[in-house]
Amino acid sequence: MKIAVSGKGGVGKTTIAGALARILARRGYRVLAVDADPSPNLAMTLGLDPSKASEIKPLAANTELIREKTGVEPGVYGAYFRLSFRVDDIVERFSVEAPDGVRLIVMGRAEQAGEGCMCPANAVLRALMRHLVVERGEAVVMDMEAGVEHLKRGTAEHVDALLVVAEPYRASLSVASHIIRLAGQLGIRRVFLVGNKVRGAGDRRALEELASREGVSLLALIPYDPEIEEAARTGVPPLESARGSPAMREMERMAAELERLLGSGGS
C-alpha cells in the first residue's frame, strides 16, 4: 500500500505519518517512509538517532543524483530534462534505517518556481512515487508539505490512499475540503479524512459533517493527547512517549483499518 498524508500546516501530518510507518512495520510490513516536506522532520518523529539523522543528505540537494537522473542541475528551470529515468536504485542507495526497521528517504527542498513547478528534483520525487512497486507486505508512507501546492505538483498522484488530516477548526477544515476536491480532480482513488486533536463531541461533529459534505469516509478521530505534544517538545518519538494512550490506540486502529481496506498487496 502507498499512502500519503496531507493537510494544513501543524495539523499533525508528521506525527501521524511517523506513527503509521512504525505501526505498519510492527505489523510485519516492510515500510518505506518518504519525507516529502521541504522542511523535513519525519526523522525525529520516527525516532531516528539525531547523529544518524544529521547525516541524511536530502535527494533534492543531491546535485549529482539529480544530474545523473534528469540530465540537468537542480534548480534549473525551463531547461529540457529527461523525464524517464530509473528510480529503482534510489531507495537502496539513499534510504537510512530508523527504529522498527522503517527505511527513510528525505526529499528536501526543491527550489520552487511557482505553481505546477516541474523542476528536476520534483520530477525525481514524482517518478519515485510512480515507480515504487509495492509488493505484498510492503508499505510506503509519504509525509507531505502543508497545504495544496504539492498536490498540484502531482507528487501524490500515484498513491493508493490519501489521508487528509484536519483539526476541528475552520481554517483547517477548509484546507481539508480543498485538498479532498483537488484529490478528486487528480483521480486519487481513495481519500480519507483523519480528524486529529479531537477534544469533545462538538469536534467530532464538525469532522463528521465535513466528511459527509465531501463524500469521504472519516477514517479516524484521534484525540488530543498532551503526551504527544510533550513528545514533540522533548524530541521523543510519540510512539514511545504516548505508548498505549487513547491517541496511539486510535492510530493503531487506523493502521489496521487501512490494512483491511487496502489489502497487503500493491496497487
Ligand SMILES: Nc1ncnc2c1ncn2[C@@H]1O[C@H](COP(=O)(O)OP(=O)(O)OP(=O)(O)O)[C@@H](O)[C@H]1O
Ligand atoms: N493528537 C495530538 N494531540 C496533541 N498534540 C498533537 C497531536 N498530534 C500532533 N500534535 C502536536 O501538534 C504539533 C504539530 O504536529 P506535526 O508536526 O505532526 O504537524 P504537521 O502537520 O506535520 O506540521 P507541519 O505542517 O509543520 O509539517 C506538534 O507539536 C505535535 O506534537
Ligand SMILES: [Mg+2]
Ligand atoms: Mg510535518
